[in-house]
Amino acid sequence: xxxxxQEYLKKLSGNKLLLLxxxxxxxxxxxxxxxxxxxxxxxxxxxxxxxxKGNVMINGRFFNDTIAxxxxxxxxxxxxxxxxxxxHEKKRDTFQLxxxxxxxxxxxxxxxxxxxxxxxxxxxxxxVLLTDPVFFNLxxxxxxxxxxxxxxxxQSINYLLISHDHRDHFDKxxxxxxxxxxxxxxxxxPLGASRLLKGKTLSGxxxxxxxxxxxxxxxxxxxxxxxxxxxxxxxxxxxxxxxxWGSFLIIxxxxxxxxxxxxxxxxxxxxxxxxxxxxxDICIFPIGAYSPAFLMQASHTNPEEALQAFTDLNGKVFIxxxxxxxxxxxxxxxxxxxxxxxxxxxxxxxxxIKELSVGKAYLLSDF
Numbered sequence: 001x002x003x004x005x006q007e008y009l010k011k012l013s014g015n016k017l018l019l020l021x022x023x024x025x026x027x028x029x030x031x032x033x034x035x036x037x038x039x040x041x042x043x044x045x046x047x048x049x050x051x052x053k054g055n056v057m058i059n060g061r062f063f064n065d066t067i068a069x070x071x072x073x074x075x076x077x078x079x080x081x082x083x084x085x086x087x088h089e090k091k092r093d094t095f096q097l098x099x100x101x102x103x104x105x106x107x108x109x110x111x112x113x114x115x116x117x118x119x120x121x122x123x124x125x126x127x128v129l130l131t132d133p134v135f136f137n138l139x140x141x142x143x144x145x146x147x148x149x150x151x152x153x154x155q156s157i158n159y160l161l162i163s164h165d166h167r168d169h170f171d172k173x174x175x176x177x178x179x180x181x182x183x184x185x186x187x188x189x190p191l192g193a194s195r196l197l198k199g200k201t202l203s204g205x206x207x208x209x210x211x212x213x214x215x216x217x218x219x220x221x222x223x224x225x226x227x228x229x230x231x232x233x234x235x236x237x238x239x240x241x242x243x244x245w246g247s248f249l250i251i252x253x254x255x256x257x258x259x260x261x262x263x264x265x266x267x268x269x270x271x272x273x274x275x276x277x278x279x280x281d282i283c284i285f286p287i288g289a290y291s292p293a294f295l296m297q298a299s300h301t302n303p304e305e306a307l308q309a310f311t312d313l314n315g316k317v318f319i320x321x322x323x324x325x326x327x328x329x330x331x332x333x334x335x336x337x338x339x340x341x342x343x344x345x346x347x348x349x350x351x352x353i354k355e356l357s358v359g360k361a362y363l364l365s366d367f
Contacts, residue, residue, distance in 0.1 A: 049213035061241040084330045095334025097324035100359035105153040110364035114356040117325035124252040127222045131161045132169040157182040163261025164245030166232045178202040190244035194234045225252040228262035241348040258283045263337025265305035270312035283315040288323030291331035303340035
């Protein structure tokens with residue numbers, strides 16, 4: 001989300017005084033008093049953590065912890081006014097994800113198919129899930145890899161999984177395109193995300209909102225649970241953290257698939273997931289958009305941190321995502337996967353890394 005947010009602020013800030021004014025206004029709007037703290041859940045869904053009392057809201061805004069946090073807007077200003085120390089390396093980097101066009105679209109075999117960035121089609125026992133669909137360019141950020149499948153071929157989608165409201169994870173145009181061909185598709189979304197499903201195509205979409213550790217009501221033998229992530233949310237200047245963020249655990253019989261969404265590393269969060277649900281099987285983790293660390297580390301994992309989270313979950317297969325499709329931060333585009341390979345080799349778990357080309361399916365029969 002970093003570079004996209006940087007470009008967004010640049011458009012708004014013709015001079016430093018205007019940017020400072022924006023920072024002061026937005027930051028002051030996010031101040032909360034201790035007496036304003038609420039705990040939010042969906043009362044219609046079960047909570048699977050006996051210690052969990054609900055997601056923290058302060059003045060109508062969600063937070064990762066019980067103490068009000070402020071986004072690093074001053075760090076964004078620092079980033080804008082600083083030169084990228086990797087700019088020359090980044091300019092020389094020619095990394096390009098391989099794209100495998102999907103000529104015939106079928107969703108009959110249990111599989112995980114990467115469509116780029118954080119978009120996957122996951123098929124489990126006849127139930128088809130689509131995560132964080134973003135098929136087109138973002139504002140000021142062009143897509144670097146082509147979509148491997150014709151959008152109109154994306155049919156038989158049962159459930160749409162949205163991790164949070166950032167534009168590189170929730171793209172209304174993409175969701176509308178899918179919804180037109182999948183009128184029975186149901187949205188499984190975080191608390192507060194119904195505000196995003198507006199307009200002729202989306203307003204009538206069936207949806208369920210969940211807080212952390214809540215399980216959605218699913219009409220199949222697949223279980224889907226909304227789990228924590230250490231992140232934040234925003235689409236404009238005035239809606240900071242109005243929508244919750246999170247990750248998903250998908251369970252089909254004895255197989256557990258974890259989709260991390262966007263998250264920073266937290267040594268307690270992932271261990272708590274394992275305490276509740278046991279060892280995880282297939283883990284889909286973000287490895288890009290981590291530089292500069294002073295800005296990104298609070299909301300994104302770098303490759304080493306993603307592997308540590310994978311270890312905390314005692315995962316069996318690691319599928320990397322959130323790199324190569326959009327240029328969102330300062331690191332060279334090929335660096336995340338190089339660092340992931342190096343770290344996995346040092347940890348002697350290289351055999352657990354399953355790199356997917358865009359359009360490539362990981363068959364659960366190979367698991």
